[in-house]
Amino acid sequence: MRAFVIIFSFLILVSCSQDSPNIQQIENLQFFIDNKKNDQVVEIEPGLQYLVIDSGDPDSETPELTQTISAHFHGTLTNGEVFWSSLDSEPLEIELSKLIVGCQKTISLMRAGDKWMVYIDPTMAYGEEGRPGIPSNSILIFEIELLEIS
Numbered sequence: 001m002r003a004f005v006i007i008f009s010f011l012i013l014v015s016c017s018q019d020s021p022n023i024q025q026i027e028n029l030q031f032f033i034d035n036k037k038n039d040q041v042v043e044i045e046p047g048l049q050y051l052v053i054d055s056g057d058p059d060s061e062t063p064e065l066t067q068t069i070s071a072h073f074h075g076t077l078t079n080g081e082v083f084w085s086s087l088d089s090e091p092l093e094i095e096l097s098k099l100i101v102g103c104q105k106t107i108s109l110m111r112a113g114d115k116w117m118v119y120i121d122p123t124m125a126y127g128e129e130g131r132p133g134i135p136s137n138s139i140l141i142f143e144i145e146l147l148e149i150s
Contacts, residue, residue, distance in 0.1 A: 024137040028121060031078060031139055035119055044109070047121025048102055053143070056113020063108060063149040065097040070148040071107070076141045083133040083140075091147055100125045100140075107146060115145040 028047075035041055035049055043049045063069050070093045074085040086092050096104055102120030110116060120140045122128070130136035 022137070028137065028139055032119070032121065041119075044105060048105060048124055049119040050106055051117040052114070053117060054113070054115040054145075056111045056146070058111065060111040060113070061149065062111055063096050063146075065104060065108065066095065068093060068095050068150050069107060069146060070150070072143075072145040072147065074143040077134070078139050078141065083131075091145075102140070103142065103144070107144065110144070110146045112146055112149055115143070118142045118144055 032043075032047060032049065036043055038051070041049050041051050070091045072086050072091045074087050075083050077083060096107055099107070100120070102118070102124035105124070106116065106118045106120075118141070120142070122137045122139065125140045126134055126136075126138070128136045130138065134140070
């Protein structure tokens, strides 16, 4: 009988821990809640926010997913660690649809000359897989300057 109680208790503990949210997810949620307290931060959707640093021509067009953009990217983690930057080299030229979802959604709202600080939840970036230099479930922070749309 005692063995049954121990096994039953273990099964309950295991099933409860599988349903509880991951600590990193809670920290990420708190980051976006705290970030949104800044009146200058705009939320596109939950887990995707930006802050305007500089504005380009308000009459210029915004890019479509099929268009190629030229932009500078400076990517950091929430601890300030830089995981990638084009600032010391050539801007990235890429079809917008080839970027992570968070960048696609944000850059599609930008105009040439815009420079924004963008905050992206892992669900719109690299998620649980991560990448070299980007731990799993990391929020990505990009300073993006959209230079050209073609």
